[in-house]
Amino acid sequence: MTDLLIRPAHHHDHDAIWSILEPILRAGEAYALPRDWDRERALAYWFAPAHHVFVAEDAGAVRGSYTIRANQLGPGDHVANGAYATHSEARGRGIARAMGLHSFETARSLGFAAMQFNLVVATNSHAVALWTSLGLREIGRLPGVFRHPRYGPVDALVMHRSL
Template sequence: MTDLSLRPAQNHDRDAIWSILEPILREGETYALPRDWDRERALAYWFSPAHHVFVAEESGAVLGSYYIRANQLGAGDHVANGTYATHPAARGRGVARAMGLHSFETARALGFSAMQFNLVVATNTRAVALWTRLGLREVGRLPGVFRHPAHGPVDALVMHRSL
């Protein structure tokens, strides 16, 4: 994606971000977030004060969004955590990869020394493959902790990489 740019999200991006988040939430296959959240609740969470929120856009259209934050408080606040969302129509075009790489750079610039994902749903094979290609490794497997709407309880991975 040569024309893809990443920038901090702004208030006027909320509608576009909601158009990305809503189908992902409703599917219930990748996030451990309530499937029935309305726009206000979902965006309040996405734009939480501790979140650094970004969008990926091409020709003025927002194709994805992510946020990073400290994974833990206190003695664990040197490790970043991130959540990523790509518009369904833009999947497979490198948006998530670009957001991942951008988030690593941003996290490093913010003083984080590592990136950790606490709950990568094992059935989300595209995400697992992407994060593996970008240098994260599985450091733990949580058996049956995610209630998948089609598969029932499935494993989730804890993935980590140094920055």
């Protein structure tokens, strides 16, 4: 990773973001989202009106994207929630870590007091290790709530950190 730039996503980023999201959705191992979503539905979800969407560019190519939003409405809207995706060819290069750190700063600047991930698939060891290294801690384990395509029902973690 040479010159990583994290910036707000724009309409012209849709193709690049879809190229990142599609294989993740099809694999069905990380998100509790339908594996058969088409481009239009997936991008509508990623760019929902309440979401703040960013991309990570490395040498001018979009290599990752994340979105943050309020985790809940009303009395729970002071806690942020995020979703993160890295291009398969860019994994292991610190892009997810950079997006995580950027998202914490962005959430703080938007007035959020904490970050909470409601469903981190326990078998996604890279994600669990990353979030733990960035100060999130497991505050709950939901037994068998994620239908993994290879392992069947697996646990999901609820992870949290103050900002």
